[in-house]
Amino acid sequence: MAELVEIIGISHSPNFPGQIAEPNPEPAIVEAAHDYELMRKRMAASRPDVLIVIASDHLNQFFMDNMPAFLIGKAPRAEGPFPHEMRAFGIAPYRAQVETDVAKSMLQAAPKMGVDFSFSDEFRIDHAFTVPLNFIRPEMDLPIVPIFTNVMAPPVPPARRFFAVGKAIRKIIHALPSNKRVGVLSSGHLAIEIGGPKEGRSSSDPEFDRRMMNWVGQGDVENVIKEATWENMMASGNVTPGFLNFVLLMGLADGKAPSVSGVRFPKSKGSVPYMAWDNQAGVLP
Amino acid sequence: MSKYQVDKVMREAILDAKAAAAFKADAEKFLQDRDLTEEERKALIDVDYATLYKLGAHPFLLNGFIRLVWKGDKAALNAEYRKNIAPFGYPDFST
Numbered sequence: 597m598a599e600l601v602e603i604i605g606i607s608h609s610p611n612f613p614g615q616i617a618e619p620n621p622e623p624a625i626v627e628a629a630h631d632y633e634l635m636r637k638r639m640a641a642s643r644p645d646v647l648i649v650i651a652s653d654h655l656n657q658f659f660m661d662n663m664p665a666f667l668i669g670k671a672p673r674a675e676g677p678f679p680h681e682m683r684a685f686g687i688a689p690y691r692a693q694v695e696t697d698v699a700k701s702m703l704q705a706a707p708k709m710g711v712d713f714s715f716s717d718e719f720r721i722d723h724a725f726t727v728p729l730n731f732i733r734p735e736m737d738l739p740i741v742p743i744f745t746n747v748m749a750p751p752v753p754p755a756r757r758f759f760a761v762g763k764a765i766r767k768i769i770h771a772l773p774s775n776k777r778v779g780v781l782s783s784g785h786l787a788i789e790i791g792g793p794k795e796g797r798s799s800s801d802p803e804f805d806r807r808m809m810n811w812v813g814q815g816d817v818e819n820v821i822k823e824a825t826w827e828n829m830m831a832s833g834n835v836t837p838g839f840l841n842f843v844l845l846m847g848l849a850d851g852k853a854p855s856v857s858g859v860r861f862p863k864s865k866g867s868v869p870y871m872a873w874d875n876q877a878g879v880l881p
Numbered sequence: 882m883s884k885y886q887v888d889k890v891m892r893e894a895i896l897d898a899k900a901a902a903a904f905k906a907d908a909e910k911f912l913q914d915r916d917l918t919e920e921e922r923k924a925l926i927d928v929d930y931a932t933l934y935k936l937g938a939h940p941f942l943l944n945g946f947i948r949l950v951w952k953g954d955k956a957a958l959n960a961e962y963r964k965n966i967a968p969f970g971y972p973d974f975s976t
Binding site for chain 2: 654655659661679680684748749750751790791792794795834835
């Protein structure tokens, strides 16, 4: 039986690495970078053997010709981001081995837990994977199991389904036929608008961000699910459904409050959330 | 309405620099075999982002696409984009 040793959720903003590297970043960026450094240390302290990385794809790898809701990647290697993302944002590449035995075991166990994952033997991971991985495991020394979620192409699964899939992944990890220590890293974001009339540099709805992160911090699953409807999220910003990956993490944590969570509000970018459920705090497994 | 086909053109240009260059060089030729309405075809050829937005083009793709193929001043584009699409609110971009 594998052990779930750490769950971490952070933003995947492709602008964030560049903003940290600026000569004089604003205080909220410095604080957020510090938060992420603490997240990196938490993951390292949990000594995982493998990282399950749950993130979205921005219509780079998956498109409306063949759109999976939840997909496990089981190619031998994962590499990204896409060349156009490196050109546009100057973000660093990431390469990792895929723990294919774990990926295959997860696929086999999942239907009994109520989830029929799609799978892929050939894919590239985009910035939603590479940005958080470069923050949390810059050594690139751990094998990963990538899980892709659709938060970009409607209809996306509702929040309650993301929560249920998180709960199922928790059970699947516990049922794995190995004694591996499993860390989970997920990325998403709070309110944000891209290509819409509200687009600006900072959060498109700071009130949504505060309300949601308050409930995430309290482990208030019902309020989060009630608020995170497609319509409400779109009203907060047209790319806000990226928040759903954090709802999945709440399920993965069995609805318990995180050990630590918070959010920073830089003026120069969308809000920067973080959340972690530690084994040490007795929250897991 | 063929939102999917519009999104597909925009994604091709985003993913492939050669496709973006071919679109910029001769948009009409690039689109000749595409299953688009005349309104969509004209809006793509004219890089008429407000019409594409109104028709339900995926805003995330539209945002990336117009910055790639815009022939005018990009700073001016950033300034006018929000203002020009605002009247259309939030069109349904599901395909």
